[in-house]
Amino acid sequence: MNxxxxxxxxxxxxFNRRSIFRQLAFSLTVGDSLAITGxxxxxxxxxxxxxxxxxxxxxxxxxxxxxGVRIQEEQMKDTVGFVSPYLNLYEEFSAxxxxxxxxxxxxxxxxxxxxxxxxxxxxxxxxxxDDPVGIYSSGMxxxxxxxxxxxxxxxxxxxxxxxSNLDEEGMExxxxxxRRQKKNGILIVATNDSLEAKWCKKKIVLKVSST
Amino acid sequence: MSAFGSTYAVVAKDIRSEWRTRYAVNSxxxxxxxxxxxxxxxxxxxxxxxxxxxxxxxxxxFFTAMSGMSRVFVSEExxxxxxxxxxVATPTVIYFGxxxxxxxxxxxxxxxxxxxxxxxxxGFTIQSPGVYVIxxxxxxxxxxxxxxxxxxxxxxxxxxxxxYAVLLFPLLIIPLMVGMSSTIKxxxxxxxxxxxxxxxxxxxxxxxxxxGSYLLFDYVWKE
Numbered sequence: 082m083n084x085x086x087x088x089x090x091x092x093x094x095x096f097n098r099r100s101i102f103r104q105l106a107f108s109l110t111v112g113d114s115l116a117i118t119g120x121x122x123x124x125x126x127x128x129x130x131x132x133x134x135x136x137x138x139x140x141x142x143x144x145x146x147x148x149g150v151r152i153q154e155e156q157m158k159d160t161v162g163f164v165s166p167y168l169n170l171y172e173e174f175s176a177x178x179x180x181x182x183x184x185x186x187x188x189x190x191x192x193x194x195x196x197x198x199x200x201x202x203x204x205x206x207x208x209x210x211d212d213p214v215g216i217y218s219s220g221m222x223x224x225x226x227x228x229x230x231x232x233x234x235x236x237x238x239x240x241x242x243x244x245s246n247l248d249e250e251g252m253e254x255x256x257x258x259x260r261r262q263k264k265n266g267i268l269i270v271a272t273n274d275s276l277e278a279k280w281c282k283k284k285i286v287l288k289v290s291s292t
Numbered sequence: 293m294s295a296f297g298s299t300y301a302v303v304a305k306d307i308r309s310e311w312r313t314r315y316a317v318n319s320x321x322x323x324x325x326x327x328x329x330x331x332x333x334x335x336x337x338x339x340x341x342x343x344x345x346x347x348x349x350x351x352x353x354f355f356t357a358m359s360g361m362s363r364v365f366v367s368e369e370x371x372x373x374x375x376x377x378x379x380v381a382t383p384t385v386i387y388f389g390x391x392x393x394x395x396x397x398x399x400x401x402x403x404x405x406x407x408x409x410x411x412x413x414x415g416f417t418i419q420s421p422g423v424y425v426i427x428x429x430x431x432x433x434x435x436x437x438x439x440x441x442x443x444x445x446x447x448x449x450x451x452x453x454x455x456y457a458v459l460l461f462p463l464l465i466i467p468l469m470v471g472m473s474s475t476i477k478x479x480x481x482x483x484x485x486x487x488x489x490x491x492x493x494x495x496x497x498x499x500x501x502x503x504g505s506y507l508l509f510d511y512v513w514k515e
Binding site: 130133135136137155158161163165167168169170171172173174182183185186187188229 | 294295297298301302304305308309312313371372373375376377378379380381382385514515
């Protein structure tokens with residue numbers, strides 16, 4: 082097992098003059114899991130995006146370490162998987178094409194060849210793998226997001242509203258993904274659902290800021 | 293090497309997406325055909341000289357850039373795939389991928405516009421093909437470089453259309469004026485050395501725009 086670590090220091094985010102959250106600090110290692118909860122507008126999705134490295138904080142840092150060595154910002158994308166309502170895949174391409182194209186852009190086509198079929202089967206989209214994503218239901222699109230997030234075997238998996246649009250079978254799939262990630266890496270779940278929050282050992286409750 | 297591969301993959305993705313959706317090409321081709329037709333009707337009773345033809349050529353290329361080049365980023369924003377791209381590629385890869393796609397698109401359209409001018413305007417005779425090709429290629433790449441960074445800036449705003457035109461127009465004046473000047477020289481049969489000063493301005497503009505955009509793009513791409 083590697084010694085992957087996520088370290089957050091003095092994290093603050095403001096939008097215009099409104100403070101979303103202030104001076105958050107925590108660290109997570111392999112086997113850790115963190116639930117981010119709070120009311121609507123408390124900044125759960127914003128914090129998730131900052132932790133995934135796709136949004137800049139107003140102050141503070143998010144750093145990933147592998148065996149004590151800080152991972153450069155450009156390489157962070159290779160270690161994080163992200164499922165979010167704000168993330169969409171290309172509707173004009175099929176599930177297979179989406180995974181292949183995004184693997185090529187990420188420069189890990191080899192992983193695609195090794196894992197794409199297995200993941201598409203795992204998320205239950207194998208019979209519809211060649212259909213354009215534009216004709217998928219919202220639940221099928223959510224399943225495909227899991228295949229995309231897991232394709233490069235990320236050390237950190239961040240799930241924002243993990244079970245939205247999913248049926249019972251889809252929820253079981255998410256529970257299995259969560260179980261595996263807690264064993265092999267770091268899991269972060271941003272949710273309003275108290276049952277989903279219980280998947281995690283640690284918890285942050287964000288308060289809606291009045292300023 | 294992997295950055296080149298990723299950049300190529302972004303361009304290939306955009307070309308493939310464009311092939312499936314015809315998001316930009318169809319409307320741009322329609323615009324080019326309409327614009328050239330209107331110019332043809334407007335000039336039917338006069339014998340246009342090289343200055344006029346060169347000006348009209350660059351007006352069509354200019355408005356093609358103004359109307360179509362923003363789509364590389366606006367379409368990602370509208371489809372909600374910006375976050376997906378942010379998760380798989382560095383800002384540098386995205387910037388150069390989008391710049392290359394816009395360059396390919398505007399060069400293709402410039403080729404179509406040139407072919408239409410050669411077919412429909414008897415006075416449009418290219419006396420110096422070398423000067424003409426370098427003028428159109430450097431001018432079009434200058435347009436693509438300015439259009440790409442402005443497209444990235446306006447993609448996240450609400451009043452995209454207005455803002456795009458307002459921000460882009462002053463930036464395109466230089467390649468527009470110099471491109472016109474060197475195209476007149478190509479139509480009049482000037483040599484490469486006579487058009488060299490124009491090429492130097494166009495090449496310098498291109499380098500400055502690409503270098504400036506490369507430095508700025510990180511801040512634009514990551515909120």
